[in-house]
Amino acid sequence: MDMLGTWIAAIFTLILFSFLYKDNPLYRMAENIFVGISTGYYIAVVWQSIIRPNVVVPVLDGHYAALIPGMLGVVLLLQLVPNLSWLARYPIALYIGVGAALNMIQYTQGQLIPQIQGTMLAPVLFDKSGNFMAAQSITNVLIIVGTMCSLAYFFFALENKHLAKVSRIGIGFLMVSFGAAYGTTVMGRISLLISRFDFLINDWVKPWFN
């Protein structure tokens, strides 16, 4: 079964790679098989992981309180029925309300305040013996200046000549950051390709020669 699985995976991989040459019916077929299997999988997992253990099993055990979220979930599904889709706004409202409040709390305590605290660095540092730590001090100054200038770039409320000069420095920092992000993005994408080639070469082809 493992050998069959490897062959099926390899064939589908090569069919999908054929898209690099040009779009073709085999590729479109494989793409639709992929979407069908993925969607069917998601439906089954949601049933087995959420609906059965959190709604069906408790209700069958006599904990009828689980019926309420279950019914709200069914009301959400009514969005697919044109005449009744307006009912779905109520479970959505519940979801949005919780999400919005949680966002307010979590992004203030977890992102806004700690990141501002992280920028409050000493621009001049000395070690225990009283010697000036040039490298660390320059690093701290760069972080403070870079953060402030980059934030200045996003200030669109008022037009200000001096702010424009400061935001130009910010753009420089942003460009360096986007370049670094591009470099790491390339890294990430190449890893995906390596994995596919590793599978084709080491898991599919190599066993023929062993």
Add this chain to the structure above:
Amino acid sequence: MQKLFDKLGTLPRWFIYLMLSLGVSVPLIWPLNLPLSVSSNSKAIYDKIESLPDSSAVLICFDFDPTSIPECQPMAIALCRHVMKRGLPLIVYTNYPPTPPIADRILTELGKEYNRKYGTDYVNLGFKTGNDVLLLTLGSSWTAPFPQDHRGFNTDTMTIFKRYPNYKKLSFMVDIAHGATVDFFINIGHSQFGVPMACGVTAVSIPQYKAYIQSGQLVGMLGGLKGAAEYEKLVGAPGKATIGMDAQSMAHLVIVGFVLLGNIALIPKWWSRWRQKGNR
């Protein structure tokens, strides 16, 4: 001469694809065994797990899907191996539907290797929706949102949850993620519940999470395939990530080479522009 520069600037796509394919496949067939150094961010995670007392429970969240398996799965294997080797209780769950079977396979294999008992030493809770909402609930109890684990066993009878009834009892957690779930663990798991944490992310997310390391919210970070390879080296179990590093190196050289070629093609343009400026 001008024709050569023009040709350098308009190389056909099939040539780029071919060179990239060769750059990736040749090192996979003939490995170069390039030396790999370990970064401070990866070492910090290793040191943290090494320093945990024996009664510490660790959560590893498998927040990735098949698109990130190449980078995230090797990290997950190396981290789970480390935690199990240390004999620390391990809880695993995921916010992504495709991942529970992947976690199950890894945990079953490692559980057999290190003779760990399911339900007492480790557990795979499986998938639940909710992300940050789920995390908030876990602060009170594991078993309320997860009445059953991934295998369908009741969680309220498991020894591991009698000893560590909620998220706040954890000593450390690592989120292996390809998306934004790390943010939820930082914002709620660390900032609200006070559990120290680290992350393992795809290379794309590396720049974003450096800021959290500097602010002290993250102990460390495994970044991309290299981060996974570094952790494999630290735990002494080279795997898929280590194998992929040579191919990664060559692929990067190929891409940088093409970028330089594309800019060399612009030399006549720069030269004529510079001469025009000089004539003025």
Add this chain to the structure above:
Amino acid sequence: MRDLIAFIICGISGIIILAAFFINSSGAVAVQDGLDNWIIIIGGFGFLMGGLSVLLNHLGRVSSRSEGWQYSAVLVVFLIVMATLGIFFDYGPNGTFQWLFKNVQNPMQATMFAFLAFYVASASYRAFRVKNVMATLLLVSAVIVMIGSVPVGESMWAKSTVISQWILNVPSLAAQRALLIGSALGLVATGLKTLLGIERSWLGR
């Protein structure tokens, strides 16, 4: 009236979450946990809705015989087979359900994203040209990070890793931090607007 009820529900559910955060009482936390468990279940039905939407969409294409309906028929067949296997038959680790997922879906999803490597290489060659100062900064930073992040960079020049890490830990960190602070402010403001009923896009208005 229908919208007003939706806004009231949104506001009350938000207040429960905020109250539980600020009121240090087990009662408030218990109410919050109950609401959170409801949200987890509703979220599950949300996933289900997405799946059913795909099914209905493609069933519509098959029944109306629109262009490419044969592909939609294949999709529907595989969807129903997978869902049926997973819900009613073998969901376990060694069954056909997991086998299909591991040997058909996983490799295909990974391959679709592997295309990006080719496109990224082609895009790097065509777009990364030195046109002005800012483009040069971007290019130089990308090249240094690409070379310094892999073992070959360290083998060619030991300092490449140090410079690459410095770029990530200092200038890039500063800019990313600005983005994080800005996005956090935006999310907090949007959350407040949503709870107060000022932000109505979630209702389709």
